[in-house]
Amino acid sequence: AKLNTVAKMSGKKYFGTATDNPELDDTAYTAILNDNRQFGQLTPANSMKWDATEPARGTFTFTEGDQIANLAKSNGQLLRGHNCVWHNQLPSWVTSGNFDAPTLQSIITTHCSTVVGHYKGQPITTRVNIVSLMSHHAEPFNDDGTFQTDVFFETLNTSYITTALNAAKAADPSTKLYINEFNIEFEGTDSTAMQNLIKSLKSAGTQIDGIGMQFHMIVGELPGGLASNMQAFASLGVEVAITELDIRMTLPATAALYEQQKADYQTVISACQSVSECIGITIWDWTDEFSWIPGTFAGQGAACPWDATFLRKPAFDGIVAGF
Numbered sequence: 001a002k003l004n005t006v007a008k009m010s011g012k013k014y015f016g017t018a019t020d021n022p023e024l025d026d027t028a029y030t031a032i033l034n035d036n037r038q039f040g041q042l043t044p045a046n047s048m049k050w051d052a053t054e055p056a057r058g059t060f061t062f063t064e065g066d067q068i069a070n071l072a073k074s075n076g077q078l079l080r081g082h083n084c085v086w087h088n089q090l091p092s093w094v095t096s097g098n099f100d101a102p103t104l105q106s107i108i109t110t111h112c113s114t115v116v117g118h119y120k121g122q123p124i125t126t127r128v129n130i131v132s133l134m135s136h137h138a139e140p141f142n143d144d145g146t147f148q149t150d151v152f153f154e155t156l157n158t159s160y161i162t163t164a165l166n167a168a169k170a171a172d173p174s175t176k177l178y179i180n181e182f183n184i185e186f187e188g189t190d191s192t193a194m195q196n197l198i199k200s201l202k203s204a205g206t207q208i209d210g211i212g213m214q215f216h217m218i219v220g221e222l223p224g225g226l227a228s229n230m231q232a233f234a235s236l237g238v239e240v241a242i243t244e245l246d247i248r249m250t251l252p253a254t255a256a257l258y259e260q261q262k263a264d265y266q267t268v269i270s271a272c273q274s275v276s277e278c279i280g281i282t283i284w285d286w287t288d289e290f291s292w293i294p295g296t297f298a299g300q301g302a303a304c305p306w307d308a309t310f311l312r313k314p315a316f317d318g319i320v321a322g323f
C-alpha cells in the first residue's frame with residue numbers, strides 16, 4: 001500500500017508531504033518523493049515564505065518556489081502554497097521598517113497578490129496557506145486565546161488577516177484560502193479563538209475556505225477529542241486539512257516508542273478519516289533525515305514515518321491503518 005493511494009481510496013483528496021530545495025539533490029530521496037502514489041501533494045517547507053520570495057521590498061524571487069511547484073507539476077502532485085503572512089522568516093525590511101498602517105497594509109497586499117498571482121493558473125495550486133499563525137510563542141493568539149503582538153498585529157490589529165485573504169483572492173479567485181495554525185488541533189482556548197475568528201471573518205463577508213491544523217505532536221501525548229474538534233471547525237463552513245503532521249519523541253528512539261508512534265499516527269489519521277470535511281493530510285517531510293525537529297527541539301526527533309535511511313517505520317503502517 002502507498003499512502004496517497006490509500007488516502008484517495010478512502011475519500012480524501014490527497015496524502016502529501018513537505019519538501020525543501022536542498023534535499024532535492026538527493027536522488028534516493030527524490031525517488032520516493034516523486035512517487036505520486038505515495039505523495040499526491042507537496043508543500044514547500046521554506047521557499048515560498050516571505051524572506052525567500054521578497055527579500056527586498058518589491059524584489060520578488062521565485063526560483064526556489066518554482067523548483068518545487070514544477071516538480072509537483074511534473075510528478076502529477078497537488079501543491080499547497082506556504083505562506084503569505086507569518087511572523088517568522090520575515091525579511092528585516094518588514095520587521096524593522098517602522099511602516100505606518102496604510103503602508104504596511106499595501107506591503108501585505110503587494111506581497112500576497114504577487115506570490116499568489118505568480119502561481120495562478122497552475123492547476124496544481126489549489127490551496128494556499130494565506131495567513132500562517134503560530135500561537136505558542138507569538139501572534140495572533142497567546143496561550144489564553146488573546147491576540148499576541150507582532151509587526152502585523154501591532155500596526156494593523158486583526159485587519160492584516162482580511163487584507164491578506166482579500167489580496168490572495170483577488171490574485172487568484174480559484175485558490176482555496178487557508179489560515180494555518182497550531183494549538184488548535186484540540187479543544188481549548190486557541191481552538192475557540194480560531195473558531196471565533198472564522199465566524200467574524202465570515203460575518204464580515206471575507207472569504208475563508210479552510211483551516212490548516214499543523215499537528216506537530218509528541219509521541220504518547222496526543223490530546224483527545226481530535227475528531228470532534230475538527231467537526232466544530234467543519235460546522236462553521238470551512239474545510240479542514242492536516243498540514244504539517246509529525247510526531248516527535250525524546251531520543252534515542254526505541255521499539256516501544258516506535259509502537260506508540262504508530263498508534264499515534266493511526267489516531268490522527270482516523271480523526272481526519274471520520275470527518276468528511278477533513279480533505280487531506282500533509283506530513284512535515286516524510287523522512288527523519290530531513291525533518292526540522294532535531295534542529296528546533298533539542299534532544300528530540302524521529303518524528304517521521306520513514307527513518308533517516310529512508311526505511312519505513314511502524315508509523316507508516318499506523319497511517320495506512322488509520323484510513
Ligand code: XIL
Pocket residue numbers: 045046132214244292
Ligand atoms: C519550518 C521548516 O521546516 C524549517 O526548515 C525552517 O527552518 C523553520 O520552519 N510551522 C510552520 C512551518 O508553519 O513553516 C515550519 O517550517 C514549521 C512550523
